[in-house]
Amino acid sequence: GAVVSQHPSRVICKSGTSVKIECRSLDFQATTMFWYRQFPKQSLMLMATSNEGSKATYEQGVEKDKFLINHASLTLSTLTVTSAHPEDSSFYICSASSKSGPSYNEQFFGPGTRLTVL
């Protein structure tokens, strides 16, 4: 299957700073990327969906000014958590899908990034 990578895998930052998380599709062109958030022992909650070259569509309750998503190319999407606070500490997982090829529309997941805000 297709491979999705995330960087960094783990980040610790101070309250008030901004953190950028990268998501890359390594061997396919991801027309759509998704960002999920997972709290401990809970399910994945969709934060936003982004199509290459377009603005992201955010789910209800997700602050677009706080969670900036950029999908500038078919292989890279970034999530920037601005002015991070301790309640933003979570596991962030990206997912990518393509509208072509044998895995049409299947979502492939990255390994996740654990963010801890002190």
Place this chain on the structure above:
Amino acid sequence: AQRVTQPEKLLSVFKGAPVELKCNYSYSGSPELFWYVQYSRQRLQLLLRHISRESIKGFTADLNKGETSFHLKKPFAQEEDSAMYYCALKGGNTPLVFGKGTRLSVIA
């Protein structure tokens, strides 16, 4: 609205016993149903999808539209099956919607 319900947070079974992880869904159209698995310290990965109607690692799942269910079954559990299992639904071009997950623990 799309909704996926996994009623059990934790399911413990003995090795060799049958396993059934329950999943019910709510969707007005024709959904695609999936089971994803997350082993300890590994990423989420697709286990099976209803349209492929295949058995992966001994697991099967049948879509029952009348009961709006997509339960995951395996006749004989193995220790290596211990993991977190998520049922997910996809309606049309919308993103996957996940259930809350069931942790399967297979006891030797």
